Amino acid sequence: MSNEIEAGIVPEHSGRFIVTFRDGCQADAMSLLKKEAGLTKAKLMSSADFGENGVAIDQVPVEGGVVFEHLGIAVVSMENTAVGLLSQEIGDDSAILAIEPEGVMYALDPAKALSLDYLRGFRDAANTLYEQASQDISPEEMAEIAAAFADSSTLTWGLQATRVARSRYSGKGIKVAVLDTGLDFSHPDFVGRRIVSRSFIPGVTSAQDGHGHGTHCTGTACGPLRPSQGRRYGVAHGAQIFIGKVLSDQGSGGDIGILGAIDWAISNKCQVISMSLGADVQNTSTAYETAGQRALNAGSLIVAAAGNNARRSAGNFGFVGRPANSRTYLAVGALNVNLALGNFSARDTVRNAGTAVDIAGPGVAVYSSWPMPTRTRTIDGTSMATPHVAGIAALWAQATPDRGAALWQRLITNAQTLSAPVVDVGRGFVQAP
């Protein structure tokens, strides 16, 4: 009877593992399981075999496992050597996303004593995975482990810390609108790029940037993979860029132009709209709230700067300004290289629901493009954190079918938790897929 599993009890002679497939890659993942672990189809049951009642664990073959068709997950018995072999297959392009020991929660349950053999197997499997991971560790990854970041010769600190540098996604097929002071169209880092632009400033026909702010923000959100000089600073280098000039060369703009640009971006089906702008006004606006909700409904996520009105060192935490204080805008706070708050980064006032800071991004010592001949510049601001989040939203939009509110959810559920208060950083530090 040693071949039978009692419901809910992990077999002690070998561990069971949870194997997670990449979306749409189940067939390839099954081939890998067969090749590396000898798990043929005959040894695996499908959750579909059990019908509406769900999987009966006591009917699952001991030497095999079960595939949960709707989850894209298999729970299988494997020898440690097979786990080791399969773990080598896990990577950016692999059909298998992760292999984890089943029933980790049991180890925390004092009511169930685990055998020494099981724990030993568990430890060996974990060690195999750890050794595999640590062999491939890059200098960038070592820097992440240290949790303090610095610009390298090839990458800004922000791209390293948000894992953009290691992402396989580029934002290809995604449209990102940057509503700002425009873009320096003569900048060598954007020459040859497909860019749609429009000015919303009365009397100004071109979206050429005569300020610098818009060129810096566009650089962070969508700058090139390999700039002609210096380190990489752009996130979604494959995204199509929409430039809406809503701020004059003197840095000012009216609500009508900004709302008009949001309308333009939505009608152009931009999945992400980056707005590094705002007014130090506490009250919310019905118009912005309405526009934000309709953007989400139409599949466009608006990312907005929380504001720079704090002076934390002087005990002043500021407040989230308009329009980031609307519920329907993903409000972004700014972090420094130690993942601590920028001195200027505004705090949620907690006076009204929805005025929150939702997420945080790199916003201190941010290197990006600046109008020629200056070429690049390093500055601070929640304006600099915002396009990091917008660019990363474009990567998630490429990686998943999520749009609008679902894309918002994707961003915050994948954020790295920080010890900083929620009122300052929301759900945490934005991370790329």
Place this chain on the structure above:
Amino acid sequence: MSKQASPDIDVVISLDESHFSQFTSISKQLSSSGLKDIQIMKSIGIITGKCEPASMANMQCISGVAAIEVAGHVQIAPPESDIQ
């Protein structure tokens, strides 16, 4: 041409979701109530324009108008600022 009236201000009018199909008739009513330089933003359900402050109250009463607000404006830091 009403020289004695207050200068026109920029306004933003949010339409009620249930009246999205009536953009044309609502903008005509707004125009009759004194709204000029009308811009219709269909994707976000908003109409903008200029009017005398006194006419805002009448526009608020038009069926389908959810809110009428005076347009604000934003100002970012000058280019030489280290914090943007």
